[in-house]
Amino acid sequence: MLNSASWLPDGAVFSNALPWLIALPTLGWRVALVGGWLGLVVLVAEGLHRGGAANPEVVRKVVHIGTGNVILLAWWLQIPAWIGVLAAVVFSAIALLSYYIPIFTSINGVGRKSLGTFFYAVSIGVLIAWFWPVQQPQYAALGVLVMTWGGWVGGTRWATLGATCLSGLGHA
Template sequence: MMSSWWMAPVSLWLQLGLVGAWIGLIGLSAEWLYRTKLASPEVVRKVVHIGVGNVILLAWWLQTPAWLGISASIAFSAIAFLSYRFPILPGINGVGRKSLGTFFYAVSIGLLIGYFWTIEQPEYAVLGVLVMTWGDGLAALVGQRFGKHPYTLWGIQKSWEGSFTMAIASFIVSSSILVNVQGNIWQSWIISLAVALWATGLEAFSKFGIDNLTVPLGSAAVAFLLSTLLFLG
């Protein structure tokens, strides 16, 4: 009994320590880049976007309990929302435009963990978060740097280069997770393609940063529903 009592707190504290250390490293790196002006504010924002999103992999690997992930999501959602009004996170929100994207991002992680962790299928939460993490992050960077062919959708300007990057990154993320979980079978590849196309469409509408909510939730939902239909069928 003493052994099990001792191991549970150590395991939980280890999880908190690893996640906290990772987020702290990302935060310090972002602030350093922002203050030294070695990178533009938008690049700094995407460094945080990609870095923080990968915490979901730690949570999956460490089998972090759902309540802990949800609690962290609530805390970061509150901080992100307050920073929208006050200069709490200048390195993240100093891009010269008002957006609730960071807030939506934190909320989406909490919602995905809250649902898929409780039904013991965390891979779909991981898929949704990482599609947003890598797909949207890389699409923005590529679009701004190499976007030579713009298009306008619902009053929002995007580039074909950025959207193509979103589709490729989303497909790579989805297939990597699904092939690892489901196996190297045709269903995994078809579902990954569907997720990539759906996520790219959702990302095209990013007004007010709403894509930080619709892309992860929509990607996870499509992967989960298609997996259920194809494997039950």
């Protein structure tokens, strides 16, 4: 039976959950697991987009939520800050390039030009760079999760609710 990994801080939130996963022996395995999750999110999004199973805004939210929640996995697996920042730089560059060249049409194919995906990735990198080195990853996770789920609420729920509220106030 595996016991808690010695590299987890005292009182770590995830220290008793799935000990085999926490005890992954090398950083490479942990990064591969996070990368595998992100790859799965992109594959699902591209599949939904190409298959026409969902409208572009829903596909974009799948990417937002799937990539945003990866912060919990990175925290749990103690991914170093430099890897999180490097990933944010790479994804920011891809998002910016995709703004001009349709690399991932599932992400930017919502019928409007928006740098939101670019700034989302930049914000994640800034939060990791700011809070990971000072041993306060919970604040980075909180910030990313607020963006993740707030974006979902704003993009899917407010579109209907906001129009209803505004029309009730005579601002339709």
